[in-house]
Amino acid sequence: MILLNWILIFEFLLLFCAYIAWWAGKLAARDRPDDALYQFTLVFWRTFRQKPLPLRAPVLDTEEGEGEYVDDADISSFSGNESDEEAPSARRGSTDSPDAPVIRQSTLNVRVIPNSPRDQIAGLEGHTLRIHVMADADAGAANKAVIDLLISTLGIKTHQVLLVRGHFQSQKTFQISGLDQDTLDRKLAAFE
């Protein structure tokens, strides 16, 4: 049997080990939900299957309800056939209307430096915003400080900011709802 066959067998063996580790992590997570092995295997299999990260339903930007969070039921009702009297939310989201709401979302890459002298945005490095926070990188304190800083800087609300990647890293990715990428880039241009 040549080397290629052995490599394939080795890869399947690794996948099998990852599967076993996932089960072991699942058992361990019964007592400790933040078990490192379980988190590792969860991210591993999610990435391996190339399944996109679960994202919260987007905020629909409307005239009267700026930055209002809309749950799945409301979104599904947008495409429904209910009459205007029965479903005011459907009327608000009707695509026939010229002033139909548009879904605005943007992504923001952030590099966080914890334990800094003060909370501030240090600048924009390429497509990554460099943020200094006083909080320690422990128990989500730095994440909270970063979100607070983004809210005050961008003039948005808490529920519009979602940390989608890098919960335990200094390099983080945020999803900003209710703000399109161009608007966000314009706001961040001031930090270049």
Add this chain to the structure above:
Amino acid sequence: MIGDFPKYLDQAKTLAPDKRTAFMTVVVFWGLAECVYYIVLGVVIIVIGRRLINAALTAWRETRHDPS
């Protein structure tokens, strides 16, 4: 099979001309089948290997508590 190709060529020379054609046809088609097998194997290994390494690195980065 592919490594043994010179041996089969030598073997073909010892055969009668009417049998040689059929023998060479089988040898060539087995060789082609083996080539296709290893090409597909290579592609599968690359696809799985890339995903595996990428997933492992991503999981490592995501779950690592970065002190910086």
